Amino acid sequence: MGILTIDQWNHTCQLDTSAKPRRNIGWISSNWSGYSITEKKGAFKRISAKWNVPFVRPSRGASYSSAWIGIDGFGNSNLIQTGTGHEFIDGKAHYYAWWEILPASVTIIPLPIQPGDRMLASIIKRSGSNWLICLRNVSRNWTFRTLQRYNGPQTSAEWIVEAPQVNGALATMARLSPVAFSCCRVNGKSPKLTADDGGIMLQNLSVTSIPSNPNKAGDGFIVKSVRQ
Secondary structure, eight states, rough: OOSSSGGGGGOOBBBTTTTTOOOTTEESSSSSSEEEEOOOOOOEEEEEEEOOOEEEEEOSSSSEEEEEEEEESSSSOOOOEEEEEEEETTTEEEEEEEEEESSOOEEEEOSOOOTTEEEEEEEEEEEETEEEEEETTTTTTTTEEEEEEOOOOOOOEEEEEEEETTTEEEBOOOEEHHHHEEEEETTTTTOOOGGGGGGEEEEEEEEEEEEEOOOOOOSOEEEEEEOO
């Protein structure tokens, strides 16, 4: 098995609505961890953040992860997003950049990504259904932009570390160094995140990824992998 092919990805949120939130945690998911905020239809027109590309630690079998920002996807099947992928397959770590608009498959961005790189991402509604997706690798001095059509409800905004689906099945979460999200913005302002906006990833009845409490400004946090 090699690097993920485009049609193998599915970033749909799978919330466990029957599970009781843990203390200082607002939600539980089988494949997401991080922060999400929700509002009425049409509320979110712009999202951005910075994060560091994590190091992937070796695992016995294949393991996968991604870090991204997005609008929608929390409680609905729409989603526009961009981020970085980090996986360990056949004894080797792989890193790459991507963007995606559900229900279409992921598009790989063919530009260099390495662990420790500083990323800056933004998704901006221009006019009508036209949206600008922008991903910049500050460390390697490249910027990717694409203008795409998107008609989602704009009811949620997210900053997430994820275990994706591979070949229709939920993948094993990669063992990552901490992922630090900073300068989180929504509609050009701090989202003023609270602990209630945060969610943990639960796989096989075990916590596999968990975010810290947000910083004092409510615009930054760290996601840590719990899997050993």
